[in-house]
Amino acid sequence: MSVQEIFKKNELKIITPSFEKKNYKTFSINNRRYLGNKYKLNDFIKSVITQECGEFDTFADIFAGTGAVSAMFSDKKLIINDILFSNYVSYQTWFGNDEFSQEKILQYLEKYNNISVTNNNYMSINYSNTYFSENVCKKIGYIREDIEKSFKKKNINYREKCILITSLLYAMDKIANTCGHYDAYRKNGELTNNLELALPAIKTNGKINEIYNIDSNKLAKFIKADVVYIDPPYNSRQYCDAYHLLENVATWEKPKVKGIAKKMDRTSLKSDYCTKNATNVFENLVNNIKAKYIVLSYNNMANKGNDRSNAKMSDDEIIRILKTQGEVKIFEQDFKAFSTGKSDIEENKERLFVCKCYKSKQEFIQSPLNYTGGKYKLLSQILPYFPKQIDTFVDLFCGGGNVGINIKANKIIFNDINSNLIYLFNTFKNLDEDIIFEMINRIVSKYNLSNSFKNGYKYYDCDSSKGLGKYNKEKFLKLRQDFNNIKNQDYYYFILFYVLIIYSFNNQIRFNSNGLFNLPVGKRDFNKQMQAKLLAFITTLKEKKTVFENIDFRNFDISQLNKDSLVYIDPPYLITCATYNEQNGWDEQDEKDLLNFLDNLHYKNIKFALSNVLKNKNKENSILISWLEKNKSKYKAINLDYSYSNSNYQIKDKTTNTEEVLVVNYEVN
Numbered sequence: 001m002s003v004q005e006i007f008k009k010n011e012l013k014i015i016t017p018s019f020e021k022k023n024y025k026t027f028s029i030n031n032r033r034y035l036g037n038k039y040k041l042n043d044f045i046k047s048v049i050t051q052e053c054g055e056f057d058t059f060a061d062i063f064a065g066t067g068a069v070s071a072m073f074s075d076k077k078l079i080i081n082d083i084l085f086s087n088y089v090s091y092q093t094w095f096g097n098d099e100f101s102q103e104k105i106l107q108y109l110e111k112y113n114n115i116s117v118t119n120n121n122y123m124s125i126n127y128s129n130t131y132f133s134e135n136v137c138k139k140i141g142y143i144r145e146d147i148e149k150s151f152k153k154k155n156i157n158y159r160e161k162c163i164l165i166t167s168l169l170y171a172m173d174k175i176a177n178t179c180g181h182y183d184a185y186r187k188n189g190e191l192t193n194n195l196e197l198a199l200p201a202i203k204t205n206g207k208i209n210e211i212y213n214i215d216s217n218k219l220a221k222f223i224k225a226d227v228v229y230i231d232p233p234y235n236s237r238q239y240c241d242a243y244h245l246l247e248n249v250a251t252w253e254k255p256k257v258k259g260i261a262k263k264m265d266r267t268s269l270k271s272d273y274c275t276k277n278a279t280n281v282f283e284n285l286v287n288n289i290k291a292k293y294i295v296l297s298y299n300n301m302a303n304k305g306n307d308r309s310n311a312k313m314s315d316d317e318i319i320r321i322l323k324t325q326g327e328v329k330i331f332e333q334d335f336k337a338f339s340t341g342k343s344d345i346e347e348n349k350e351r352l353f354v355c356k357c358y359k360s361k362q363e364f365i366q367s368p369l370n371y372t373g374g375k376y377k378l379l380s381q382i383l384p385y386f387p388k389q390i391d392t393f394v395d396l397f398c399g400g401g402n403v404g405i406n407i408k409a410n411k412i413i414f415n416d417i418n419s420n421l422i423y424l425f426n427t428f429k430n431l432d433e434d435i436i437f438e439m440i441n442r443i444v445s446k447y448n449l450s451n452s453f454k455n456g457y458k459y460y461d462c463d464s465s466k467g468l469g470k471y472n473k474e475k476f477l478k479l480r481q482d483f484n485n486i487k488n489q490d491y492y493y494f495i496l497f498y499v500l501i502i503y504s505f506n507n508q509i510r511f512n513s514n515g516l517f518n519l520p521v522g523k524r525d526f527n528k529q530m531q532a533k534l535l536a537f538i539t540t541l542k543e544k545k546t547v548f549e550n551i552d553f554r555n556f557d558i559s560q561l562n563k564d565s566l567v568y569i570d571p572p573y574l575i576t577c578a579t580y581n582e583q584n585g586w587d588e589q590d591e592k593d594l595l596n597f598l599d600n601l602h603y604k605n606i607k608f609a610l611s612n613v614l615k616n617k618n619k620e621n622s623i624l625i626s627w628l629e630k631n632k633s634k635y636k637a638i639n640l641d642y643s644y645s646n647s648n649y650q651i652k653d654k655t656t657n658t659e660e661v662l663v664v665n666y667e668v669n
């Protein structure tokens with residue numbers, strides 16, 4: 001079934017940029033001053049990466065700065081990131097995926113370059129006659145405010161907003177009364193230059209890039225690339241100190257500023273790579289990177305400059321850390337270091353550490369559902385105890401499917417008593433992934449729900465810490481009402497069900513006694529991490545021979561199994577409080593019936609593995625403990641090191657003292 005048959009097709013008008021229609025001043029990505037900018041080293045960097053990494057498809061630049069290195073590889077899919085929002089805005093300009101109107105941008109630039117501003121504003125009140133003259137400050141303040149108003153009125157889209165801000169930032173940097181950064185301004189410097197915005201020379205290549213504005217160590221946990229390029233701060237000079245003014249204009253939150261340099265609070269932007277903890281955070285970063293090649297830029301300033309200029313990581317530590325991931329080569333080139341004039345630095349060299357990574361560690365697929373009690377975090381402990389060769393694998397209480405999706409077997413059966421869950425998985429299996437994603441995006445658009453990946457948080461007057469619940473609440477309730485009123489359970493119904501899960505509290509599932517979905521709105525939306533999880537899950541589901549069943553475990557047909565089969569059982573836990581316990585009423589009789597079912601499997605010479613808890617919050621599962629004691633010659637209980645302290649978000653005391661076990665009826669290696 002095509003998406004056109006599920007939705008009435010909406011035509012989208014794509015505006016293709018062209019720069020030949022009007023003779024207008026342009027600028028490129030490299031036309032700005034930036035500490036550690038690799039523009040002069042681009043040829044060196046590109047030649048080494050091309051020589052050592054060969055052909056590749058995906059390039060990740062996770063401390064991207066100006067984005068000059070990424071621009072060299074713009075023919076690849078880019079994953080580009082920086083902790084500074086001012087740089088993120090620039091990446092949206094140069095590498096963004098959304099369409100934009102060049103004619104509209106030119107109209108705004110024409111307006112801004114010819115405007116005369118007399119009224120005071122945030123910029124003129126705080127920055128007049130420091131980095132810029134009073135008149136220029138008034139103009140900057142007016143332009144930035146006008147961009148924000150135009151965006152809120154939806155006269156421009158998010159990428160057009162970013163293009164205008166980028167043009168403003170580059171124009172400011174060109175005339176700023178500084179030596180290239182904003183730690184200080186020249187007290188006797190010239191303030192006569194006028195502010196003139198130019199058009200960014202954007203080159204499109206049709207790639208779908210990923211653009212982020214988060215801590216690089218967090219980013220590394222959920223991205224994957226052929227080449228990951230790392231260019232962290234080398235010394236104690238914090239980039240948020242050097243570029244606070246541009247950051248202030250980009251975010252436009254109008255904070256209080258203080259001191260001679262007029263800096264706002266930058267606590268959240270401080271980097272550990274500028275501290276004595278640099279080696280530890282670098283090791284954490286490298287351990288989480290999933291790539292074929294890791295390329296690190298780092299100079300040899302360990303003890304050559306003053307204290308602020310000295311590098312925070314030694315060569316020995318860098319090599320030790322990279323060697324845990326693969327084979328390391330070092331390339332170097334002479335390079336003039338940044339100095340405040342207090343250091344006599346000779347023979348400074350920029351180095352590239354190229355690590356050809358060992359074959360990647362086993363990566364587990366994570367369910368796109370945050371199912372209560374899901375076993376994703378326990379997979380590394382559970383799976384090694386499973387038989388190496390499995391004919392048919394049964395995930396008897398599959399829940400979110402974290403275990404079954406990661407199993408290698410000739411056949412995998414996903415079973416659960418929740419029919420909506422099983423039919424959702426079946427929808428994922430049967431529909432093309434492009435259709436699934438298009439349906440999701442159309443539903444999000446239909447209900448006007450947030451799309452933070454495309455528009456960011458500020459578009460919805462929200463921030464990441466508080467989430468998007470305030471914006472989405474009424475829209476989510478309408479979606480929930482419509483879902484609960486639908487009688488025909490077709491593909492559309494189950495994709496709607498998934499969207500409901502995405503925007504619900506903690507991305508969970510809960511139905512009341514009347515069968516109505518009743519969770520409240522959550523904080524997040526269909527962000528890039530959620531999209532990546534869904535795509536990986538769908539792809540794996542289609543690659544394997546999977547079967548979906550919606551049967552009470554007591555009625556499951558074990559005659560289809562043999563001695564090479566494995567039944568994995570992760571039932572509701574008798575002594576814990578989970579959402580599905582309240583709905584389905586798992587009681588002592590259910591527990592006893594399940595243990596009888598396991599005894600029958602053993603009698604039929606069918607292998608099983610049971611996940612359960614013996615103790616939880618001063619409670620004991622006496623039925624399970626007694627059963628294990630009675631069958632200790634037949635079954636083995638393996639202790640697992642994990643606590644479900646986050647399963648119930650209303651519990652204030654997170655110390656649950658849970659004793660979780662994996663019970664098997666076969667010999668383990």
